[in-house]
Amino acid sequence: MSLTSPAPPGGGPLRLRDFRLLLAGAAAGQAGAQIALVALPLVAVLVLDASAFQVGLLTAAETAAFLLIGLPAGAWTDRARKLPLMIRADAVRALAMASVPVAGAAGVLTMAQLYVVALVTGTATVFFDVAHQSFLPHLLRTEHLVAGNGALETVRSSAQVAGPGVGGGLVQLLGAQLAIVADAIGYALSALFLLGIRVTEERPEPVPGASLRKDVAEGLRFVAGHPLLRVIAAATGLANFFAAMLMATQTVFLVRVLGLRPAALGLVLSAAAVGGLAGALCAGALGRRFGQARVIRLSALVSAPFGLLWPLSYGGAGAVLFAVGSGAVFFGAVVYNVAQVSLRQALCPPRLLGRMNATLRFVMWGTLPLGALAGGALADALGSRAALVCCAAGLLLFPLPLLLSPLRRLRDLPATATAVTAVTAATEDPGRAGGTPGTPGTSGAPVGTEAP
Template identity: 75%
Template sequence: MSSSVKPVCSGLLRNYDFRLLLSGAAVSQVGAQVTVVALPLVAVVELDASPMEVGLLTAAETAAFLLVGLPAGAWVDRMRRLPLLIRTDVVRAVTMLSLPLAAWAGALTMAQLYVAALVTGVATVFFDIAHQSYLPGLLPREQLVAGNGALETARSSAQVAGPGLGGALVQLLGAPIALLADAIGYLVSALFLRGIRAREPQPAPVTGVPLRAQVAEGLVFVLRHPILRMIACATGIANFFSAMLMSVQTVFLVRELDLPPAVLGLMLSASAVGGLAGALCAGTLARTVGQARVIWLSPVVTGPFALLWPLAGHGTAAVWFAVASAAVFFGAVVYNVAQVSFRQLLCPDALLGRMNATLRFMVWGTMPLGALLGGAVASAAGPRAAVWVCAAGFLFVPLPLLLSPLRRLRDLPAPAAEGRAVSGT
């Protein structure tokens, strides 16, 4: 087993273009994770936002997946993906830079935070769809799982460092100034991506096919597939309650547990520590347990740890929040590496953008709804009650997977045999 892994890993390290893609992802993720801490703190500390206003801000960050997620996939399939990645990084950098500039001028408002979150979200929709669709053209098929694992490792590493760095920057410089790290991260990412030497062919021009027909192709591909359909349901449930948690966790940790920004950043890093461990273990677990089995087993084993979130209290009892986050996000990353790799192997290249966009629409489109519910519950019953609802919700994540053909498979079927393998289930 180890002998087969080493050539794949060494091949990835020798691939100059993949190293640039990986470096860009790592740098931009550090900045984005600083913003996970800094942006809600700007609202809570600088602008004295209510729980409902913080929920609206979280909803604005993810609303783009619901608003433009489906047509974005068709547009991505009509474009070369690398230039699109660079342009969206620049848009996000300029948008985030506007926030500290407005703060310095004394003109920062909640309205500007909402607009910045929405614009950044739209750019992120296009970036994420293009990024997942670009990787299969950059790496050979046998390196896709290792490539996704490396990207998840970089992302999780950034999530370990980012919240702690964000909390420290907020403590030292103030929340608006900390947002500069995000703008710089996106600009550096764009520079790394510009250095990639591989050139994509221009997609064949689409003539006589309306956009809605192309969008429908992606929808049909996902909805008719018994495994993809259930993956979408499970991930949508997980993201709904994750967004609910994101919308209330800053209010919960600051106003209920009285944590200062630096400690809050370290607390939020716990989820990334679990995610990093999951990224490092994902390949081994998939080979040992089975790539199909690990998709449903990971949320079954780690989901119940979410019940520790609302049990967190003052002082050392706050550690339960960190333990729960580390365990839940360990399982989430193992799950993501396995199911994303399967999706990329399964789908024809010409349909990758629309398939990824359809999945993103279905699974990320639940996030603004979860964020709004989190703000509403926290406003009506308090932040701790909202965290209890989040924790209970995570127990339902594995149900669609357990009702799918995955439960009877050890490994996922090869694309060529996939239709025969699942048609009788």
């Protein structure tokens, strides 16, 4: 794929008009999605009187597509132009969300419809996210990827700060069903911003003899054969399993155990997201100060224990504990994500970006529906506080794969495939290599696959 408006050689990515439009689209879509993060479970809890397991099932439906179609989605994305795919995904998500207030106004809304809406929007999100991450490295130069991903994380974290509070206020003023309208509008605005991008994107050339099975297998081999991507997949998949348990149980816990009203619930979740925004703003500076590889492992190690504050929360002022715990965990998660996503994009050849991102999403996000179902089942059987205890305890396991991997011997990300191999050899047999290989930088040849 070639683009006709490359990033300017001087200055940051914000000097590029098309990147600003991409950023504006992300802001609109994320704002709507964060409002729905509060409003959709509240529709289930307050309007349809859903049980804890039903709320967990709803959360699982939102992310099930990553497990069901995550791998082929990457192969399909690599065969298509990324920008039109993102626009179509936004349109589908807007229409699906708009169906909720329409059905509510007609008095025919059911949990079955919410499950279908969650599954449809989740499927569209799979294609949007894979295309989005595969589009960015072609829009920006390699040296601008960390800044570009940091800007996108800042937008996402800002939406997490403002969105839940706005969503909770809208639910209290208008009702949960009407608040969903804001989500549909957000996706529609995202599509309009993306339509304004002027870059010319060529359709990828078909590869003779290629098939969906071969394409998926190539993406799997690349990730499985790369010593850094392999451990990133394992650690992030483990963290996401327990994050999904939190997503599935937090609304029931905050509303039914702590007794928070919708507006207060939104403020708690917004306050928690302040940590994510701080992480996005600090990610670049932390990477320069401590090294990108160190940041990947230290962000997980330092932030995970704060999840223990979730089950210690209590009614009234005690809800602040929940916000502080989430804020610290979100801070570490965003710093971790900026570093590991930039690593993935820099080490992967362009023709494999879609399959690489989809393979990692399959592993890392495929655990989300499983975690949501586990959280809902635990909350139903033992109570939502007990489910949060299991969630927080499990999150402490997140740093272990990183600390037992070649990453523990690196300060910065390796610049070459040889550096990665040397680190792996030294980890397996310390006598075979001395010192800490690798030099600052994020670009290098891929490991474990043939050169493009």
